[in-house]
Structures are given as structure tokens and as C-alpha cells.
Amino acid sequence: MLLDxxxxxxxxxxxxxxxxxxxxxxxxxxAGETLAVLGESGSGKSVAAQAVMGILDTPPGxxxxxxxxxxGRDLLRLKEERRRRIRGAEMAMIFQDALSAxxxxxxxxxxxxxxxxxxxxxxxxxxxxxxxxxxxxVGIPAARERAGDYPHQFSGGMRQRVMIAMALALEPAxxxxxxPTTALDVTVQAQVMELxxxxxxxxxxxxxxxxxxxxxxxxxxxxxxxxxxxxxxETAPVHAVHRAAAHPYTRALLDSxxxxxxxxxxxxxxxxxPPNPLRVPPGCAFHPRCPVARDICRTDEPxxxxxxxxxxxxxxxxxxxxxx
Amino acid sequence: MxxxxxxxxxxxxxxxxxxxxTADAVTVDDSVAAIEATVERGEPIxxxxxxxxxxxxxxxxxxxxxxxxxxxxxxxxxxxYQGETLGIVGESGCGKSTVAKLLMTLEKATAGxxxxxxxxxxxxxxxxxxxxxxxxxxxxxxxxxxLNPRMTVGDIIGEPFDIHPEVAPKGDxxxxxxxxxxxxxxxPEYINRYPHQFSGGQRQRIGIARGLALNPEVIICDEPVSALDVSxxxxxxxxxxxxxxxxxxxxxxxxxxxxxxxxxxxRVGVMYLGKMAEIGTDTQIxxxxxxxxxxxxxxxxxxxxxxxxxxxxxxxxxxxVPSPANPPSGCRFRTRCWKxxxxxxxxxxxxxxxxxxxxxxxxxxxxxxxxFAEEKDVVHAx
Ligand SMILES: Nc1ncnc2c1ncn2[C@@H]1O[C@H](COP(=O)(O)OP(=O)(O)OP(=O)(O)O)[C@@H](O)[C@H]1O
Ligand SMILES: Nc1ncnc2c1ncn2[C@@H]1O[C@H](COP(=O)(O)OP(=O)(O)O)[C@@H](O)[C@H]1O
Ligand code: SF4
Ligand code: SF4
Ligand SMILES: [Mg+2]
Ligand SMILES: [Mg+2]
Numbered sequence: 001m002l003l004d005x006x007x008x009x010x011x012x013x014x015x016x017x018x019x020x021x022x023x024x025x026x027x028x029x030x031a032g033e034t035l036a037v038l039g040e041s042g043s044g045k046s047v048a049a050q051a052v053m054g055i056l057d058t059p060p061g062x063x064x065x066x067x068x069x070x071x072g073r074d075l076l077r078l079k080e081e082r083r084r085r086i087r088g089a090e091m092a093m094i095f096q097d098a099l100s101a102x103x104x105x106x107x108x109x110x111x112x113x114x115x116x117x118x119x120x121x122x123x124x125x126x127x128x129x130x131x132x133x134x135x136x137x138v139g140i141p142a143a144r145e146r147a148g149d150y151p152h153q154f155s156g157g158m159r160q161r162v163m164i165a166m167a168l169a170l171e172p173a174x175x176x177x178x179x180p181t182t183a184l185d186v187t188v189q190a191q192v193m194e195l196x197x198x199x200x201x202x203x204x205x206x207x208x209x210x211x212x213x214x215x216x217x218x219x220x221x222x223x224x225x226x227x228x229x230x231x232x233x234e235t236a237p238v239h240a241v242h243r244a245a246a247h248p249y250t251r252a253l254l255d256s257x258x259x260x261x262x263x264x265x266x267x268x269x270x271x272x273x274p275p276n277p278l279r280v281p282p283g284c285a286f287h288p289r290c291p292v293a294r295d296i297c298r299t300d301e302p303x304x305x306x307x308x309x310x311x312x313x314x315x316x317x318x319x320x321x322x323x324x
Numbered sequence: 325m326x327x328x329x330x331x332x333x334x335x336x337x338x339x340x341x342x343x344x345x346t347a348d349a350v351t352v353d354d355s356v357a358a359i360e361a362t363v364e365r366g367e368p369i370x371x372x373x374x375x376x377x378x379x380x381x382x383x384x385x386x387x388x389x390x391x392x393x394x395x396x397x398x399x400x401x402x403x404x405y406q407g408e409t410l411g412i413v414g415e416s417g418c419g420k421s422t423v424a425k426l427l428m429t430l431e432k433a434t435a436g437x438x439x440x441x442x443x444x445x446x447x448x449x450x451x452x453x454x455x456x457x458x459x460x461x462x463x464x465x466x467x468x469x470x471l472n473p474r475m476t477v478g479d480i481i482g483e484p485f486d487i488h489p490e491v492a493p494k495g496d497x498x499x500x501x502x503x504x505x506x507x508x509x510x511x512p513e514y515i516n517r518y519p520h521q522f523s524g525g526q527r528q529r530i531g532i533a534r535g536l537a538l539n540p541e542v543i544i545c546d547e548p549v550s551a552l553d554v555s556x557x558x559x560x561x562x563x564x565x566x567x568x569x570x571x572x573x574x575x576x577x578x579x580x581x582x583x584x585x586x587x588x589x590x591r592v593g594v595m596y597l598g599k600m601a602e603i604g605t606d607t608q609i610x611x612x613x614x615x616x617x618x619x620x621x622x623x624x625x626x627x628x629x630x631x632x633x634x635x636x637x638x639x640x641x642x643x644x645v646p647s648p649a650n651p652p653s654g655c656r657f658r659t660r661c662w663k664x665x666x667x668x669x670x671x672x673x674x675x676x677x678x679x680x681x682x683x684x685x686x687x688x689x690x691x692x693x694x695x696f697a698e699e700k701d702v703v704h705a706x
Contacts, residue, residue, distance in 0.1 A: 189626075191642075257558075
């Protein structure tokens with residue numbers, strides 16, 4: 001296992017109380033594998049990823065438990081100095097908003113080159129050449145001329161490519177991409193996803209793809225982890241989830257998206273709203289919205305049950321759910 | 325009213341544009357009467373003809389000199405039929421919101437006409453314009469920024485009554501606002517709360533209630549669910565469909581999510597760089613697209629079915645959308661089109677049923693602005 005996150009917990013102290021943003025997240029990624037982390041906004045996808053990368057703002061955030069085993073080492077126990085060296089070189093992150101992730105006052109060639117200067121001790125000239133090579137590799141036309149341009153001079157899709165180039169510069173073993181295409185048009189999204197898939201194959205990297213788009217999951221991922229209220233509620237191979245979900249929330253999500261290939265009837269709508277992290281419901285956090293909740297769900301928090309080959313479900317009634 | 329008519333059972337034969345029956349309104353009263361007249365279900369209620377909006381590009385600080393124009397909307401024609409939903413899709417910047425603003429008379433058209441029940445709203449003023457504005461309302465994308473944070477929900481929903489007091493007399497307003505809250509599925513007791521006390525989905529319901537306040541006949545929805553989570557999106561879409569039936573509304577539904585647009589629309593128009601590339605029923609556009617841009621757009625949509633990822637053809641477009649200030653000659657899509665030929669650079673393809681499909685009665689017989697229109701199914705796995 002390349003990355004093994006176990007029972008990760010993150011809290012935020014706010015004026016209104018303690019927000020339990022991540023309540024025991026466990027997921028694992030093998031070398032070369034793509035894991036999709038799916039969940040609605042506020043479910044804790046980004047906070048969990050930031051804790052794994054070691055870029056969580058502390059305070060207000062605080063990691064209150066768990067382990068992040070990367071190549072066998074628990075990153076949470078390493079000194080910041082060691083973690084900084086791992087970031088970029090061994091694991092890297094791609095964000096939704098490239099404009100705010102890139103330095104606005106440095107041309108992109110220098111930003112990319114910086115990675116080689118700092119981590120690989122290259123000269124400015126060598127680094128510049130590598131930067132241009134990288135830009136070319138991620139499909140930026142006229143890379144040599146554009147290396148002198150600033151981030152705002154690129155279109156959204158091209159900026160996303162610059163950020164991908166930055167993440168890939170040192171050929172890390174793991175990339176975490178947090179909604180890398182959410183802000184893009186579908187045509188550009190297709191370009192960027194294709195690029196990511198190609199580079200991932202060429203460099204044999206593992207990818208954690210955070211998204212709320214079931215379509216993106218189906219097209220890009222090997223396995224899926226579904227988050228709800230700061231927990232993983234189901235993990236499974238992508239094909240298996242589509243055939244039958246082992247958690248009522250996953251099932252509801254699948255049923256609530258309209259289809260492209262035919263006109264559907266009325267959409268299935270999950271009643272109610274996602275919980276406020278300041279007041280996560282007791283028992284199963286999904287129980288106020290779950291169509292099949294029973295008494296035990298209001299009191300007992302379901303563990304992540306083994307629900308078949310490579311599958312887990314945090315539902316007391318996963319078996320019935322699987323059987324439909 | 326205009327012939328030919330659209331009947332529910334012959335949807336596929338619906339022409340994109342029908343003849344405009346311009347009532348000879350001599351006086352303002354005539355205009356207002358025409359605007360208040362009833363339109364039968366399936367008759368055109370809104371007819372857009374050669375609509376153009378150019379935003380001037382200027383240079384210089386003191387003496388502004390026009391150096392060009394952003395051709396945001398560049399000659400668009402379509403009809404909206406009473407009781408239907410017309411979806412409009414296209415990439416960011418193709419002019420969707422500008423069309424919406426023109427229909428709302430929030431922007432002044434550079435050229436072209438917009439007929440509402442035969443009255444050209446681009447030329448109306450005074451009472452007639454006011455009557456049109458009451459009848460065409462809008463629901464915006466962003467439930468976070470489109471509501472004034474300092475106003476109560478009651479004031480927000482009731483605000484349109486300030487301009488149109490005839491719809492709800494002062495003493496009746498509170499009751500009317502509570503009724504609207506109930507209609508959109510919010511607790512009428514929330515009337516004194518502020519927007520920040522609501523979730524995104526609830527705020528979008530407030531926006532919809534406000535849009536309904538004046539009993540409009542047409543509602544223009546610009547990305548109404550784009551900012552919402554999937555589970556909440558479904559709630560709002562279902563609500564919009566229910567309200568359409570209940571109040572006999574016609575919708576223009578602008579969105580970039582092609583699956584949602586298919587779900588809610590009777591007909592769909594595909595825009596590219598200020599022009600309409602293709603328009604037809606949902607079956608014609610999604611299952612039988614003939615314009616290369618529509619095909620590329622649809623093929624790019626990731627579908628939630630993992631089995632489909634092997635079986636579907638993917639068309640990955642190269643490059644970015646060109647600038648609308650300097651669109652390519654001939655066909656605007658030619659810089660990204662894999663089928664482009666010399667003719668595409670010199671002749672502008674018109675939006676019409678391609679000759680080869682005329683009279684075939686097949687689903688490909690719908691309007692498409694391409695010299696080399698061909699049917700291609702990109703949505704279903706082979
Ligand atoms: N007031 C304005 N002044 C100058 N240009 C404008 C103005 N409003 C819009 N534009 C330009 O007109 C074009 C069309 O814009 P519009 O907002 O209609 O696009 P859209 O299709 O709604 O895009 P999106 O999907 O991003 O909402 C864009 O190039 C935009 O930059
Ligand atoms: N800096 C912060 N202070 C307080 N709460 C935060 C902070 N960052 C995130 N949260 C809360 O943590 C929860 C999970 O957030 P996030 O991981 O960003 O969700 P997602 O990425 O799944 O949309 C949310 O309820 C969010 O409001
Ligand atoms: S544990 Fe109970 S409430 Fe939770 S998902 Fe399962 S059935 Fe529903
Ligand atoms: S007219 Fe030519 S460039 Fe335009 S879409 Fe058709 S084939 Fe492509
Ligand atoms: Mg996030
Ligand atoms: Mg817009």
C-alpha cells in the first residue's frame with residue numbers, strides 16, 4: 001500500500017463550537033491506482049486531503065487522531081522539515097482554482113523552474129529548459145514563448161495544465177487532485193482529464209481524485225470512496241458501485257443524477273440537507289435523510305463493515321441495501 | 325396567432341422559428357392588451373429574430389475611441405412556445421447570459437428583435453415595457469450573491485410588488501409572500517429571516533419565489549442549479565417542473581450541465597461564440613446531433629456508467645474557444661473542427677435543416693449550422 005490513511009480526525013475550533021470536519025476517515029491507495037473521493041460540499045474531502053498533504057491551516061484546524069502511512073511512515077509524526085521535502089518530490093497536489101494556487105507575480109517558467117532549483121539543485125538555465133519541456137508535455141502550445149507569461153495571461157484550461165505541470169515536475173508517486181476540473185467547461189475538462197490519465201500511466205503515479213461528479217468518477221477511477229459528514233460511508237471498485245451500492249447514501253446519489261443518454265422521469269431527491277459539522281447527528285449521521293433508517297441507526301454509529309470483495313459500507317443494513 | 329402550430333404529439337416537427345404575427349398595436353393600450361392576452365399552449369410566446377449584442381471595446385482614457393467589439397451575441401433566432409422548456413447550452417463565454425439579459429431588457433440589443441406575443445420588446449417603453457417586464461422574470465445562478473444580505477426574505481420576495489403594486493395591494497403583501505414561500509416548499513414562518521440563515525438550495529427557492537411573485541408567463545433561468553450539490557439540485561429541479569405545470573410557465577433554461585438540460589427541456593439550442601450551432605428537440609440534439617460542435621460537447625460529458633467508458637466515442641477538441649472580439653471567418657467553429665474544409669473559412673453556414681435530411685422525417689431533420697452536417701451518436705455506447 002502506497003498510502004494508508006487510518007481513522008483520521010480533524011476539528012476546527014470556531015466561535016460557535018467545535019466543527020468535526022473529518023470524523024474518522026480511512027482510505028488506502030496502491031501504487032499506480034486511481035481512487036476517487038466523492039462527496040457533497042462540506043463533507044470533508046478537502047480537509048482530509050489537506051491533512052494528508054500536511055498543508056492544513058493549524059490553527060484553526062487540529063488533527064485529533066489517526067495515522068497517515070505513506071510508504072510505511074506515519075507522516076503525522078514527522079517533523080515539518082521532513083514533510084516539506086516529501087511534498088512536491090514524493091506527493092503533490094492539484095487544486096480547483098489554479099489562479100489562486102499559482103504565484104501571480106512570477107512568470108510560469110520561473111515557477112516551474114523553481115521546483116528544479118530547490119529540489120534538484122539545477123542551475124537557472126537548466127531549470128528553465130526543464131520547465132519548457134514540462135509545459136510542452138502537458139500540452140501548452142508554443143511552450144518556449146509562453147514560459148515568460150504570467151498565470152493570468154492563460155485561459156482556465158491552460159492554467160490548469162500549468163498547475164498539473166507543477167505537480168508533476170518531480171515525478172511524485174502520489175498526486176492528490178482536489179476538484180481539478182470543477183471550474184472548467186466539459187470540453188476543457190475532457191482535455192485535462194485525458195492529460196491526467198496519460199501522465200498518470202506514463203509515470204505510474206497513484207492519484208486521489210476528489211470530485212462531486214459521478215461521471216468523472218466512472219471515467220477516471222479504479223475505486224471510489226464516498227464521504228458523508230466527515231466519514232467514509234462506502235468504498236468499492238467503481239464497477240461494483242454502479243451495479244449495486246452497499247450504502248443508502250451512495251444509492252441515493254446515483255439515483256439523483258439525470259441521464260445524458262435518455263430522458264428520465266422525475267429525479268430522485270434526497271430529502272433534507274447535509275448536516276452542519278457543528279451538530280453531526282448521533283448514530284448514523286445519514287439517518288435523518290435515510291429512506292430505510294431504523295431505530296438502531298439513531299443511536300449506534302455503524303462501523304465500516306466488510307461488504308464483499310474489496311468493499312466496505314458504514315451501514316447497519318448494508319446487506320439489504322446491496323440486495324436492493 | 326402564428327401558423328404553423330406546435331402540437332404536443334408532433335414535437336419533432338416543431339420548427340425553430342415560426343412567422344411572427346405582429347399585432348398592429350397603434351396605441352399603448354393596444355400594446356398592453358396584446359401583452360396581457362392569453363397564448364394557447366404550444367403557440368409561440370417569445371420570438372427572437374437576428375438578435376445581436378456587441379459590447380464596444382474602447383481605448384484611451386480621456387477620448388474613448390472604439391477599437392472593436394466583443395460580439396457576445398451575433399445574430400440569433402429562435403422561438404419559445406407556451407408551456408415548454410427551451411434549454412440553452414454552450415461553453416463559458418458563448419453568450420448565454422447575454423441572451424438572457426437581452427430577453428429581460430436588462431441590456432439594449434445592438435440589432436434584431438424580440439417579440440413577446442407579437443410586440444417587439446426592444447422597442448417598447450413606458451407602460452407596455454412595464455407590462456412585459458412583469459411577464460418575463462428571471463432566476464439567477466448564484467443563490468449566495470443574488471440575494472441582498474440585509475433584506476429579510478419577506479422583503480426580497482415582496483420587492484417586485486413595489487414596482488408593480490397592482491399585483492399585490494399593500495395590505496395583502498404579507499399573505500402573498502407567505503403563500504409564495506409555501507409554494508416553493510419553505511416554511512411561511514421564515515418570512516422575517518435573512519438569506520444567510522438558509523442553505524444554498526433554500527436560497528435558490530427564495531430566488532424562485534421572487535421570480536414567481538408577479539405571476540409571470542416566462543421565466544428565464546440562468547444556471548439555476550449550478551451552484552448546488554447533486555442531492556439538492558434534484559429537489560430544485562423537481563420543484564421547477566412542478567411549478568411549470570401548476571402555473572403554466574414557459575422556461576428558458578440556461579446551463580452547462582448537459583444531463584440536467586436534457587432532463588428538463590423539451591427543446592435544446594446549442595450556442596457557440598455568439599451563434600446558435602444547432603437546435604431541436606431533446607431527442608434530436610442528444611440522440612441524433614448533426615453539428616460537429618454538439619457532437620464534441622456531448623462526447624465530452626463523463627457519464628456515471630463505468631461500462632460506458634469503453635463503449636463511447638470520445639472527441640477531444642483541441643485548443644480554446646477563440647475570442648468573441650475576433651471570431652474566425654466563415655464557420656466560427658472551424659478552428660477546432662476536425663471536419664473543416666476550405667468552404668468553412670469563406671461561407672457562414674446558416675442555421676437550417678440540412679438539404680440532405682429535408683423531408684426524410686428522421687430525427688436528423690432539424691436545424692444545424694454546418695456545411696457538412698452528418699448524424700453521429702456520441703452519447704450511447706456502441
Ligand atoms: N458588459 C460587458 N462588456 C463587455 N463584454 C461583455 C459584457 N458582458 C459580457 N461580455 C462578453 O460577452 C461574451 C458572452 O458573455 P456571457 O456572459 O453571455 O457568456 P455565458 O455564455 O453566459 O458564459 P458563462 O457560461 O461563463 O456564464 C463574453 O466574451 C463576455 O466576456
Ligand atoms: N478553516 C476552517 N474553519 C472552520 N471550518 C472549516 C475550515 N475549513 C473547513 N471547514 C469545515 O470543514 C468541513 C469540511 O470542509 P471541506 O473539507 O472543505 O469540504 P469539501 O471539500 O468536502 O467540500 C466543512 O463543514 C467546512 O465548513
Ligand atoms: S445505518 Fe441506518 S440510517 Fe445509516 S445508512 Fe444505514 S440504514 Fe440508513
Ligand atoms: S461548417 Fe465546417 S467548420 Fe463548421 S462545423 Fe461544419 S464542417 Fe465544421
Ligand atoms: Mg473541497
Ligand atoms: Mg453566464
